[in-house]
Amino acid sequence: MLLNYLPVLLMSGFAAFMAGMILYVSSILSPHHPYREKLTAWECGMEPVGDADTGHFRVHFFIIAILFILFDVETLFLLPWAVVIADKSISLLAYIEMFIFIGVLAVGLVYAWAKGALDWI
Amino acid sequence: MIFGLRDVMAVIPEAIVAGAACLLLLVDFLIAKKRKIIVAALSIAAVAAAAFFSLYLVGTDVMWKKVFAGMFVVDGFSTFFKFVLYLATVLSMMLSFHYVKEEDINTGEYYTLMLFSLSGMMIAASASDLLSIYVAVELMSIPVYVLVGFLQKDARSNEAAMKYVILGAFSSGVLLYGISFIYGITGTTELSAVAGALADPSMHTPALSIAIIMLVAGFGFKIAGVPFHMWAPDAYEGAPTPITGFMSAGPKAAACAAVLRVFTEGLQPAYSRWVVIVAIVAVLSLVYGNIVAIAQKNIKRMLAYSSIGHVGYALLGLVAGGTEGASSVMYYMAVYAFMNLGAFSIIIMMRKGEQKGEMIEDYTGLAKTRGGMALLMLIFMFSLAGLPPTAGFIGKFYIFMALIHKGMVGLAVIAVLMSAVGAYFYIRIVMLMYMKDPVNPVETASSRGLYYALAIAAAGTILLGVYPGYFIKLAQMAGGSL
Numbered sequence: 001m002l003l004n005y006l007p008v009l010l011m012s013g014f015a016a017f018m019a020g021m022i023l024y025v026s027s028i029l030s031p032h033h034p035y036r037e038k039l040t041a042w043e044c045g046m047e048p049v050g051d052a053d054t055g056h057f058r059v060h061f062f063i064i065a066i067l068f069i070l071f072d073v074e075t076l077f078l079l080p081w082a083v084v085i086a087d088k089s090i091s092l093l094a095y096i097e098m099f100i101f102i103g104v105l106a107v108g109l110v111y112a113w114a115k116g117a118l119d120w121i
Numbered sequence: 122m123i124f125g126l127r128d129v130m131a132v133i134p135e136a137i138v139a140g141a142a143c144l145l146l147l148v149d150f151l152i153a154k155k156r157k158i159i160v161a162a163l164s165i166a167a168v169a170a171a172a173f174f175s176l177y178l179v180g181t182d183v184m185w186k187k188v189f190a191g192m193f194v195v196d197g198f199s200t201f202f203k204f205v206l207y208l209a210t211v212l213s214m215m216l217s218f219h220y221v222k223e224e225d226i227n228t229g230e231y232y233t234l235m236l237f238s239l240s241g242m243m244i245a246a247s248a249s250d251l252l253s254i255y256v257a258v259e260l261m262s263i264p265v266y267v268l269v270g271f272l273q274k275d276a277r278s279n280e281a282a283m284k285y286v287i288l289g290a291f292s293s294g295v296l297l298y299g300i301s302f303i304y305g306i307t308g309t310t311e312l313s314a315v316a317g318a319l320a321d322p323s324m325h326t327p328a329l330s331i332a333i334i335m336l337v338a339g340f341g342f343k344i345a346g347v348p349f350h351m352w353a354p355d356a357y358e359g360a361p362t363p364i365t366g367f368m369s370a371g372p373k374a375a376a377c378a379a380v381l382r383v384f385t386e387g388l389q390p391a392y393s394r395w396v397v398i399v400a401i402v403a404v405l406s407l408v409y410g411n412i413v414a415i416a417q418k419n420i421k422r423m424l425a426y427s428s429i430g431h432v433g434y435a436l437l438g439l440v441a442g443g444t445e446g447a448s449s450v451m452y453y454m455a456v457y458a459f460m461n462l463g464a465f466s467i468i469i470m471m472r473k474g475e476q477k478g479e480m481i482e483d484y485t486g487l488a489k490t491r492g493g494m495a496l497l498m499l500i501f502m503f504s505l506a507g508l509p510p511t512a513g514f515i516g517k518f519y520i521f522m523a524l525i526h527k528g529m530v531g532l533a534v535i536a537v538l539m540s541a542v543g544a545y546f547y548i549r550i551v552m553l554m555y556m557k558d559p560v561n562p563v564e565t566a567s568s569r570g571l572y573y574a575l576a577i578a579a580a581g582t583i584l585l586g587v588y589p590g591y592f593i594k595l596a597q598m599a600g601g602s603l
Contacts, residue, residue, distance in 0.1 A: 093124070107143045114150050 063117045074105055128188040131178070131195045134171040134203065135243050141167030142236035149229030157221070160229040161214050164236050171243075172207045175200055185602065187249055191311040194249040197599035198451070202246035202378040205455045206371055208581075210239045212462045212574045213367035219568035220363050220469050226271050234264040235367065242375035251300045251310040251387070254379050258296070258343060261372050262289050268367070269360040281359025288342060288352040296339025302332030303387075312387035319390040333395045336383065337402060343376040346432045347405035357425030362472060362479075365421055366465030369428045370458040377435050377454055381447055384439060385603050392442065400440045404535055407433030411543040420468055420481050423546060424461070427505060430543055431457055434520055437536055441523035448600030449519040452593055456516040456585050460504040463578030466571055467498045473564045484550055486559030494565065495554045497579055504582045506547035507540045512585035519593065 078098070085094050112118060145160055145167075152159050178184060178195055187194045214232060221227040241260030248254040266289060270282025304310050306328055307318035318324055341349035357365045388395055410430030417423035431453075438450035471478025488495035504511035517540060524533040585592055 104143060107146060111146050114147075 060120070067112055067117060070108070071105070074101075077101070124189055127183055127186075128193075130181070131183045131188045131193060131247075134174045134178070135240050135247075137171045137174060138167060138236055138243065139240040141170075142233045142240065145229065145233045145236065149233065152229065154227060157227050157229050157232075158218060161218060161232045164232040165211055165214055167236065168207050168211050168239065172204065175203050175207075187313075189253075191314070192250045192253040193244070193247050195247060196602040198382070198447070198602045199247040199378070201451050201596060201599035202374060202454070203243050205374050205451075205458050206239060206242045206246065208455075208577075209367060209370035209374065209458045209462065210235055212458075212466075212577060213363050213371070215570040215574040216363040216366060216462070216466050216469050217361075218570035219566050220361060220472060223472055223474075223566065224272060224361060226273075226361065231268070231271065234268050238262075238264040238268075238367075238372065242371055245375040246378040248379065249312050249382065249386070251303060251312065251315070251383070254383065255293070255297060255300060258376065258379060259293060261375055262293075262343070265364070265368055265372055268364045269356055271361050271364065272359075275359070277355075277359040278361070279359075281356045284352050285356040292339050292342030292349065295335055295342070299332050299335025299339055302328060302335060306332065312382065315387040316389055319388065325391060325394065329391060330394060333388065333391065333398060336388075337395070337398050340376060340380045340383070341402055344373055344380065344432050344435075345429055346402045346436060347409040347429060348402075350406070350409070350429045353429060354422050354425040357428070358419055358422045358479075362421065362465060362469050365424070366462045369424070369461050369465075373428070373432070374454040374458060377432075377450060381439060381450060382603065385442060385447055396440055396442070399436055400532060403433045403436035403440060404532070405433075406430060406436065407536060407539040411539045411546075414543070415546045417546075418481055419479050420484075420550070421479055423481065424464060427543065427546075428461070430539065431461075431505075433539070434517060434536060437524060437532060438520045440532065441520070441527045441529065443523075443527070444597060444601045444603070445523040445526060446520075447603050448593070448596040449516075449523045451600055452519055452585075452589075452596040453516040455592070455596070456504070456512040456582070459578050459581035459585065460501050460511070460513055463497065463501040463575065463582055464505065466575045466578060467494060467501065470494060470565045470571055470575075471563065473566045476564055478563075481550060481553065482560070483563065485553050485557045487554040487563065489559050490563055491565060497575060498554060499551050500579055500582055502547040502551050504586065506544040508544070510583075510586045512582045512589070515586055515589040515593075 081094060081098050085091050085098075141164065145163055148163070149157075149160055179200060183195055185194070185196050214235060217231065221231060238261050241257050241262070241264070244257035245254060245261055248257050266282055266286040269285050270278055272278035300310065303315060306324060306326065307315045309315055309318065319329075338349060342352070345353040357368070360368065384395060384399070406429050410426045410428070410433060414423050414426035414430065417426060435450050435453055438446045438453065440446070441449070468478060471483060476483070484498070487498070500511060504513035507513045507517040509515075517536075521533045521536060524530075524536070
C-alpha cells in the first residue's frame with residue numbers, strides 16, 4: 001500500500017537532487033570576480049537608502065498579485081476537469097459547465113482590463 | 122453525478138441574478154457617471170425577473186426535491202426567504218439612489234455588488250449541503266465587505282471594512298472547521314444524510330459537541346449574536362447607510378435561513394446537545410444588545426445593537442424548534458426587513474449636504490418641522506420595540522408563543538423583559554421627536570426612490586401588524602417543509 005507512493009518519493013528525491021546539483025555545478029563553472037561596485041544593489045544607479053519595507057512601494061503590485069492568484073487558482077480547476085472529461089457520460093455537461101466557468105472568468109478579465117488594472121503606470 | 126433539466130430549472134432565479142450581475146459589470150462601462158441609475162434600474166429588473174421565476178417554480182414539480190446531488194433544494198422555506206431577500210435588496214437599492222449622489226459614490230459596481238451578494242443569499246436559503254451553504258455564505262459576505270468600505274475617503278468606513286473582512290474570514294475558518302468535524306463524524310455533508318447518521322446515538326461523541334460549538338460560533342459571527350458580535354457596531358456605523366440597512370435585513374436573514382436549515386434539518390437528532398448552546402447565545406444577545414443600545418448616541422450604532430438584540434429573538438425561535446419555531450423566525454425576518462429598512466430610510470432622508478443626521482439628538486423636535494416623517498419614524502420605532510398594532514408586535518408574540526408551547530416559559534419571560542428594556546431606547550427617539558422643540562433647523566432629502574421605499578416599508582410594517590393571518594399561514598406552510 002505504502003509502496004504505491006514510491007514514485008512520489010523517487011520524484012521528490014530526484015527534484016531535490018537536481019536542484020542541489022544545478023546550484024553546485026553553476027557555482028563551480030561560473031566566473032567569480034566580486035568587487036565592491038558589483039556587490040552594491042542593482043550594480044548601478046543610486047545607493048539604496050533605508051529598508052524596503054518602510055520605503056515606497058507601487059500599490060499596483062498588489063492588484064497584479066491578486067489578479068495573478070485569482071487566475072492562477074482558476075486555471076488549476078481546468079486540470080481536474082481535463083482529466084474527467086474523457087468520461088463519455090459526463091463529457092458534454094462538463095464541457096458546457098467549463099465554458100460557463102470560463103465565461104465568468106472572462107467577464108472578470110474584461111472588467112479588470114477596462115478598469116486599467118493591467119496597465120503598468 | 123449527472124444532472125438534468127430539473128436541476129437547471131431549480132437554479133434559474135439564482136442564475137438570473139448572478140448572470141445579470143456579471144452582465145451589468147460590463148454594461149456599466151457604457152453608462153455615463155450621471156446616469157448610473159440605469160444600472161440600478163436594470164438590477165431591480167433582474168431581481169424582479171428572479172422573483173417571477175421563484176413564484177413560477179412554486180407550482181412545478183421542481184419543488185421539494187433535492188437537486189444537484191443533494192446540494193440544493195427549492196422548497197417553501199427557501200422560497201419564503203428568497204422573497205424576503207428580494208424585498209430587502211430592492212428596498213436597499215431604492216434607498217441608495219439619493220445617498221450615493223450625496224456621498225459621491227455613484228458607481229455601477231455599487232449595485233452589481235449588491236446583486237452578487239443577493240445571489241449568494243439566495244443560494245444560502247436554498248443550500249441543503251454544508252459545503253454549498255459555506256460557499257453561499259462566502260458569496261454573500263464578500264461583496265458586502267467591499268460595500269462596507271465603499272466610502273473610501275471616510276476613515277470610519279475603511280476601519281469598518283477592515284474589521285468586518287478580518288473577523289469574517291476568521292469566522293469562515295471556524296465554520297469550515299466545524300463542518301469538517303461533522304464530515305469526520307458522519308461521513309457526509311448533505312444535511313438529511315447528516316441527520317440520518319446522527320439518528321444513531323453512538324454518534325453522539327464529544328467530537329459532536331465540538332462540531333456544534335464551532336458551527337454556532339461560525340454562524341454566530343455571520344448573524345452577529347453575542348459573544349460573536351464585536352464587528353457589528355463598527356461595521357454598521359462605518360458602512361454607507363443603505364448598506365447598513367441591507368446588511369441588517371438581507372445577509373442576516375439569509376444566514377438565519379442557513380442556520381435554521383442546518384440545525385433543524387441536519388442536527389435535529391442532536392437537538393438536546395445544541396439547544397443549550399443556542400439558547401445561551403440567544404439570551405446573551407438579547408441582554409447585551411438591548412442594554413448597550415441604551416447608551417448609544419449615534420442612531421446607526423444604536424440600530425446595530427438593536428439588531429444584535431433582534432438576532433436573540435430569532436435564535437429563540439430556533440430554540441423552540443419544530444414547525445412553529447421555524448415559521449416564527451421566518452415571519453420575524455420578514456417583519457424585520459420591513460421595519461428596519463423603514464427606519465434606515467428615515468436616517469438616509471436626514472443625510473443632506475453637510476448634515477450627517479446620524480446623531481440621535483438630530484431628531485429633536487422633528488414632529489414640529491417634518492410631521493409626516495416623524496410619524497413614519499414613530500411607526501418603525503414602535504414596531505422595532507414590539508408595540509401593537511405594528512408588525513413587530515406580532516413577530517415577537519409569535520416567537521414567544523412558540524416558546525411557551527414548548528414549555529420554555531423562563532426564556533419567554535427573559536425575552537419579554539428584554540423587549541421592555543428595548544422599548545426604552547426606541548421610544549426615547551419618539552419622545553425626542555414629539556415632546557421637545559427643535560434645536561437646529563433640519564434639512565431633508567427628497568428622492569422618489571426614498572419615498573417609494575418608505576411607502577413600501579410602512580405599508581409592510583402596518584399590514585403585517587394588523588392583518589398577520591395570511592402571512593403567518595404562508596410562513597407556517599413554508600416552515601413545515603423543513
